[in-house]
Amino acid sequence: MKLNSLTLLIGRRYALSQRHSQLVSFISSVSIVGLVVGVALLILVLSIMNGFDRELRERILGIMPHAALYHRDGIVEYESLADRLRAHPDVDTAIPFVQMEGLLSFRREVAPTRIYGIPTAERESLAVLADSVPEAAWESLAQHPRGVMLGAGLARKLSVGEGEKLTLVVPPGAGEGAPTIEALEVLAVFDTGTELDNNLALMALARASDLTRAPGAASGIRLQVNDLFIAPDLVRQLARELPGGFYTSDWTRTHGNLYQAIHMSKQMVGLLLFLIIAIAAFNLVSTLIMVVVDKQGDIAILRTLGASSGEILGIFMVQGGVIGIVGTALGTLAGIGMSLWVTEFVQWLEQLLNFQFLHSDVYPISYLPSAIHWPDVAQVSVTALVLSLVASLYPAWRATRVQPAEALRFE
Known part of the structure; x- marks a missing residue:
């Protein structure tokens, strides 16, 4: 893979530009939205689980x-x-x-x-x-x-x-x-x-x-x-x-059973939402394959102008990386924002609907807690970025296999 000003410019345009193919723009946007939703939900749920853990230690075990x-x-x-x-x-x-x-x-x-x-x-x-x-x-x-x-x-x-x-x-x-x-x-x-x-x-x-x-x-x-x-x-x-x-x-x-239940729930829900991120990241495979098919003519022209296989590989790796960075960044910000406000939002919703979602005779506490654990946020963000880059490898390699003569035959 070769990164230079050409690969960075074209890869960024393929990922973000709205002035080129509407298909490329649409499928890039779908991939970004998928990553945003997956990352934001995972951060939010982990924060809620951490909130239950904190309340057990500081409130319940602060009394007992x-x-x-x-x-x-x-x-x-x-x-x-x-x-x-x-x-x-x-x-x-x-x-x-x-x-x-x-x-x-x-x-x-x-x-x-x-x-x-x-x-x-x-x-x-x-x-x-x-x-x-x-x-x-x-x-x-x-x-x-x-x-x-x-x-x-x-x-x-x-x-x-x-x-x-x-x-x-x-x-x-x-x-x-x-x-x-x-x-x-x-x-x-x-x-x-x-x-x-x-x-x-x-x-x-x-x-x-x-x-x-x-x-x-x-x-x-x-x-x-x-x-x-x-x-x-x-x-x-x-x-x-x-x-x-x-x-x-x-x-x-x-209260040991409650503590174990919280941690087991955190692990199981974390695993499920991690799979959501994995699915969103590996949607990049189909996304970038479609981009490669849509841009075969451009790839052929670049190859005839002297672009190497490493540069073609770099273009699509940059596109996948940009989608991963933008989706992860927006998802991380959204997840942090929701984690900070989810307790107040649920309380407002309970007042609006005149209905209490959590009752202390069923759940250990009567409100929805949230505690942001920054190592969890970092782990989710890094995982999403790595999966995005890994998912970009195969489509980028397929782009290097495009034959200029075959691609330009019907142009």
Whole structure:
């Protein structure tokens, strides 16, 4: 292949010029549009998948712990244990908590709930909840002996609002007698936009502990770690360093299936859309073959004027390259633009149609997230360019096989 001013000029004209053959212009435009659509859709879908991944890590796992240490009899000296765990270099936060299952009742509505008791002084470690709940509500939770904060989905199920009173029923432990019944007052309703809103209720640690079979003790210590993926091994290592009776849990047990599903979906959808790009790129084969047939007379004239096979090859490689560059560039810009605005667009569309596409009782979050991952954008763009150049090789080689005498016989 030989590139010079002649091959660059003619190849660029064949790809972009509107003043020559309408057939050449049309099929070049179709090839560019195919690449634009394929590249833009792949970038958009990968960004949405990355958004789900980010929301899982930052929102859902910002509320629920990366890992947790439990004791079968409850943890009485939980403050000293939390201080000991915080000393580990890979542990960001270690906070005691109380966790129990129960039923909330308001008038004729009943809903299962997960009661989560936390030290209100440590609320900043729950960044998502800290942002979703007013400061005054946290202060009331610390002072109110019967205060509770409900997730938005749970409050909707019960048709309850702030300031109203409801009843909590905590089932007895194994071998125990009657259930614990407690009257509570709703201090606030929080909306994190995640599935946790459908069953989570927050109480002050001390008050929640009084409702368990081990009053004054914490159920466990929640850990947030530096690296999400070391949490399972780290918490098991920490448990081995403690006395007997401790057991562990981590995010791979509570939300691991969701994480795997997101990544599998990203890979499968990415593969399907990659095939769309491949099809669009290899449409260049038929496109350039048609151009070669349409331009046989021009090729023959160039050959009689002294153009070499390398220059003819270069002309059609330049045409394929220009189509690939223009299509990939426009597709990349379109994909980035759609990725930046897709969340707001879907929210606007939901308001316009008065219909919610994602519900947190079905999906992990109630909105469509998007997060542009620049290595993914670069990989998609480079792949599209390479496929465009590879697809141009065969038609360009066919152009070099055109015989001038045969091509000019009927001109």
